[in-house]
Amino acid sequence: MALSAQEILNNPFLNKNTAFTKEERKAFNLEGVLPPTVRTIEEQAVQVYGQYQSKPTDLEKRIFLMNLFNTNRTLFYHLMSEHVVEFMPIVYDPTVADSIEQYNELFLKPQDAAFLSIDEPENLEATLKNAAGGRDIRLIVVTDSEGILGIGDWGVNGVDIAIGKLMVYTAAAGVNPAQVLPVVIDAGTNNEKLLNDPLYLGNRHKRVRGAEYYDFIDQFVKTSVKLFPEALLHWEDFGRSNAATILEKYQDKITTFNDDIQGTGIVVLAGLLGAMNISKEKLTDQRVLIFGAGTAGVGISNQILDELKRQGLSEEEAKSHFFLVDKQGLLFSDTPDLTPGQKAFVRQRSEFKNSEELTSLEAVVKAVHPTIMIGTSTQPGAFKESIIKEMAAHADRPVIFPLSNPTKLAEAKAEDLIAWTDGKALVATGIPAAPVEFKGVTYEIGQANNALMYPGLGFGIIASTAKRVNGEMLSQAAHALGGIVDTTQPGAAVLPPVAKLTEFSQTIAEVVGQSVLDQKLNKEAITDIKQAVVDMKWEPKYTELSLG
């Protein structure tokens, strides 16, 4: 049945707005429903970019871009491809955090997401089908919003992180936006502010835990695999008590990864490899302090551990390089309330004369003299001057990555770290940071955000039709990105710039895809991975409308 003009114009995948040609207008009942001038996508981009620039705040810029996304997905991605550095912090982190916090006030459209309610398990399959609308889904980003960035539990509002992550997948790697599905699992929320907010749109009860929660997750996984057998399942921003448990349960059964654990692990490892290239030091000589040993902190530790073992250290030797610090202080074998992930990295009290005193970051830094310090604690300003100076007094090139997001939660600012260490620190931050001018040198600051990794990783997995995601692929991805640093410039960044996101996402996709083929983990026969990546890559260009 022919679509009406309204059905075409209201479909963001079909809509070209003023770019519909005279022939298309004639053939598809679009005559007279648009102003007469036919525009090219380039002309449309100039016009909408002008509107974008007129918006006074980042949140208003984001709302404008989401409207464009909802109206005309091709034009949105065309525009984003021209302004990727400028748009990343608007559609994604940090502005996505504002949109999540104000989701109820701002709500206009569900943005093709699937809203799975734990109160209605009988509707799970229908929900996924309805949201997919018959599309061939290859990539699902799912969140239950218990640990949104570092801002905590945001209930149904967290759907925006799934949508934002998927926008980056398309902009960075070229995942076809018609083949993605954002999913939020609404298991309730423990955020009192939301529970008491009359505008809140999610289930108005505390989080469901235990067997009922895990049964629902299991039903979601099974139904997704049944409906979308080709899809990669990407887990995002689950709470500390669930994220690793879910990954461990499914990673050997389906094609899946957890971005906060593995995406973060490999971007940090890549940054460390870049830092070692610059300092000419060895990773096997470093002492690694992780501040905030939660989902990301333990994920990062495991990825570095894997690398140390690949570089020849035994498991035991490799573990002796780690010092994990959480709320309790340095984590010891007898520390109460350890998570399963933390237990693998604990120290013995007998190693220290003053183990009882090692309850603060400051005391631990004094005691262990870390050469690498990574912040995933959600504690703003925790990397304070006295601590950084103490670290720098015992390291030639201290490597310091304050990674907590969004901006307001970062453990330190790049400019302070450079100044406090007299330019010695090798710094990367979670959110974009401007270059720092210090004593005549321009220090470029790498962005150690999993967004540099997961698009290429995910695209490589999909393009190679991988059955599983495993450690070998992750290691290859980290090395592919870790190799791209310019060591000749003083002040060079430890990671490549976001301006090159599309280029290196393609490299990562190829390397990951090749690893899949080398391990014979591809479902379909593929001989040339580069070609498979090219063939799968979606470009934001209009194609001739055909509704056959």
Ligand SMILES: NC(=O)c1ccc[n+]([C@@H]2O[C@H](COP(=O)([O-])OP(=O)(O)OC[C@H]3O[C@@H](n4cnc5c(N)ncnc54)[C@H](O)[C@@H]3O)[C@@H](O)[C@H]2O)c1
């Ligand atoms: N840059 C990136 O790519 C990236 C990726 C993932 C997470 N993150 C950021 O890392 C942070 C943590 O995320 P997560 O998913 O691991 O959360 P999480 O809740 O699993 O972990 C946070 C950990 O910090 C600990 N913590 C809290 N207060 C502390 C204190 N005062 N001292 C020491 N430890 C403390 C918590 O006990 C917990 O173990 C967030 O801000 C998130 O945005 C960044």
Ligand SMILES: O=C(O)C[C@H](O)C(=O)O
């Ligand atoms: O979303 C981000 O910016 C990175 C990461 O996944 C996070 O949870 O902070």
Ligand SMILES: [Mn+2]
């Ligand atoms: Mn995350």
